[in-house]
Amino acid sequence: MVWSFFLVADLIVLFQVVIDVFRNDDLSGWGKAVWVLALLLVPALTALIYLVINGSGMAARQRGGRGPVPEPSDPQIINAPTPVDQIAQAKALLDSGALTADEFAALKAKALG
Incomplete structure (x- = not known):
């Protein structure tokens, strides 16, 4: 059961990284291809490296897709x-x-x- 938890957690992280790679406007097509290839070859290490390098940008890109959050005083x-x-x-x-x-x-x- 513990291993299945880690497998599901790993898959969630991998999917989030792949989605963010394609949302990232700073990466060229070749850069996106390299990240996806690295994720296929060495998934856990590549996901960890991507999170360290682009972690703060991931949150901003995910919020940017939803639009601005209205303030309660609006x-x-x-x-x-x-x-x-x-x-x-x-x-x-x-x-x-x-x-x-x-x-x-x-x-x-x-x-x-």
């Missing part, structure tokens, strides 16, 4: 309408005749789910 987060607000707005539009009952039901389902 006005867009604070003023975001709640589902109750969305349903109340839709109900006001329904009462004014701007929406049909089917459109109201669709907006209500979207707000709730």
Whole structure:
């Protein structure tokens, strides 16, 4: 069981390194090929060397793929309408005749789910 844990952990590290090699814009095509070839020939040692050399860049590249994380004090987060607000707005539009009952039901389902 211990060996299977280490095997799974090793595979996870190898996949993360391979993904980061292809995300890395600083490497040329030949550089990426050399890293992948080294990972195939001597996986554990190559992954360790790659993590030492590019460890801080890996985190930045992984965060960069998701986009910026909004701050809790961001006005867009604070003023975001709640589902109750969305349903109340839709109900006001329904009462004014701007929406049909089917459109109201669709907006209500979207707000709730």
